[in-house]
Amino acid sequence: MSEAALHIEGVGVRFGGLWALSDVSFAVERGAVLGLIGPNGSGKTTLMNVISGVYKPVTGEVRYGGRRIADVPTHQVCHLGIARTFQIVKPFASLNARENVAVGAMYGREGSKRSTRAAFERADELLEIVDLARVAYRRASDLTIPDRKRLEVAKALALDPEVLLLDEVMAGLNATEVEEALDLLRRVNQRGITLIVVEHLMKAIVSISTCIVVLAEGRKIAEGAPADVLASPEVIEAYLGSRWAKRQQQLEAIEAERRAVQQVRPPAPS
Amino acid sequence: MTTAAAPPGRKALTIDRLCAGYGDTQVLWDVSLTVAPGEVVALIGSNGAGKSTLLGAVSGLVETISGSARYGDVELTALQPDRVVRAGVVQVPQGRRLFSSLSVEDNLRMGAYLRRDREVEADLEKILTMLPRLRERYDYLAGRLSGGEQQQVAIGRALMARPQVLLIDEMSLGLAPVLVDALIDILAQIHATGVSILIVEQDVQTALEVSSRAYVLETGRIILSGPSAELLDDPQVKKAYLGV
Numbered sequence: 001m002s003e004a005a006l007h008i009e010g011v012g013v014r015f016g017g018l019w020a021l022s023d024v025s026f027a028v029e030r031g032a033v034l035g036l037i038g039p040n041g042s043g044k045t046t047l048m049n050v051i052s053g054v055y056k057p058v059t060g061e062v063r064y065g066g067r068r069i070a071d072v073p074t075h076q077v078c079h080l081g082i083a084r085t086f087q088i089v090k091p092f093a094s095l096n097a098r099e100n101v102a103v104g105a106m107y108g109r110e111g112s113k114r115s116t117r118a119a120f121e122r123a124d125e126l127l128e129i130v131d132l133a134r135v136a137y138r139r140a141s142d143l144t145i146p147d148r149k150r151l152e153v154a155k156a157l158a159l160d161p162e163v164l165l166l167d168e169v170m171a172g173l174n175a176t177e178v179e180e181a182l183d184l185l186r187r188v189n190q191r192g193i194t195l196i197v198v199e200h201l202m203k204a205i206v207s208i209s210t211c212i213v214v215l216a217e218g219r220k221i222a223e224g225a226p227a228d229v230l231a232s233p234e235v236i237e238a239y240l241g242s243r244w245a246k247r248q249q250q251l252e253a254i255e256a257e258r259r260a261v262q263q264v265r266p267p268a269p270s
Numbered sequence: 271m272t273t274a275a276a277p278p279g280r281k282a283l284t285i286d287r288l289c290a291g292y293g294d295t296q297v298l299w300d301v302s303l304t305v306a307p308g309e310v311v312a313l314i315g316s317n318g319a320g321k322s323t324l325l326g327a328v329s330g331l332v333e334t335i336s337g338s339a340r341y342g343d344v345e346l347t348a349l350q351p352d353r354v355v356r357a358g359v360v361q362v363p364q365g366r367r368l369f370s371s372l373s374v375e376d377n378l379r380m381g382a383y384l385r386r387d388r389e390v391e392a393d394l395e396k397i398l399t400m401l402p403r404l405r406e407r408y409d410y411l412a413g414r415l416s417g418g419e420q421q422q423v424a425i426g427r428a429l430m431a432r433p434q435v436l437l438i439d440e441m442s443l444g445l446a447p448v449l450v451d452a453l454i455d456i457l458a459q460i461h462a463t464g465v466s467i468l469i470v471e472q473d474v475q476t477a478l479e480v481s482s483r484a485y486v487l488e489t490g491r492i493i494l495s496g497p498s499a500e501l502l503d504d505p506q507v508k509k510a511y512l513g514v
Contacts, residue, residue: 039446041416087444145317171444174316174472175511200446241448243479 381430
């Protein structure tokens, strides 16, 4: 995965007198899972909006497959192969789950080639993948929170994206549901879809990301392999906090102790 | 800070065999729980376990089928929500539920809507001292604030009602770890003024770290309770809620 799917180059966005993003640059490798973290208000969702064409950056450029897309309107960005989910889920409330996904399948990159029937077939496949087949005919407004999050992912997948932006799809889920969501995202990634994941659940970010970018006050403060980024004092101060750092130290101590015990008592030969 | 919530709550919140629900759907089954004066208690459990329903029943927002929730001698389940607030039991709702088109100041003042005493201004000043970020954002529309700032407004608004018991629903949801740290410091300050706190959290680690005792709610029933430090080490809790 040497070729980058997406280049963010010197992106700046200003709201009135405030720079929501300034000079943000990084590349996302094809097939990668990029974890995008940072405090609330640090510009993560703004960056999602720039990539998906909702906001035009004042400075800089977004390139996707060699093409400049900063000026491309949202619906065309979607047709080029970049899909997203929303932090506050946005289903068509009065349509059922299956219809919600079929709308995406009709509208997305492959949509014009699909008959209505093919779109519904695609919707059924995707509902199966995200484990929503059991509520396919239930109105979106009647789904539980975890199921609405699943629907949000299925709707985005229906657009047949190459790159999928996921904005806090795991917020509000319990430990078991988070594990299920991570399994789902791994399966999606294994199909060759590049993921950009915005999430505050560090356990989830650590477990799924191949690379992490950290934003703080609109600037990139760190980028790299998860272990390196999370050990950075600047990242701990701006985002992870002292409680997290302390917890990590405790976990490492327990792990070191466990290894030491194993060394003293090697496992019996089988 | 001396106290935004004077005088400190010296009465217990006692929930006794409470059954509650929505219409024909019963959600809570014989739930019993106490928050002693000045105590911080956590209620943990999964989505749909009934945690918010319990806070709703205590706040007079959800219909009680049987059982009771008392603050001292006052039976809360018989009261309208505004009377529950007057009795000293105030909720910080899940999702902040701010008046997003009102300023930070107006949101805070709404918290004192039921008060007619002369100490509202003094309390406002104390709260702004404890939550200095809100002073910086005083004239901003609440809807324009970041998630962490909004949660502070929600807490500040609840404090403006002079609570004896604060019920806090999913405080950490969608917030960066460092902001959760800051909120925990704020809770500690509120607790130091004598206010009892019942926190409802899906972030079980955080809930058990800040509380002295905790209850585990599953499908509407309390299945486990005890000192938080012990629950942190409980294999059942570890497996189901901490993912280890």
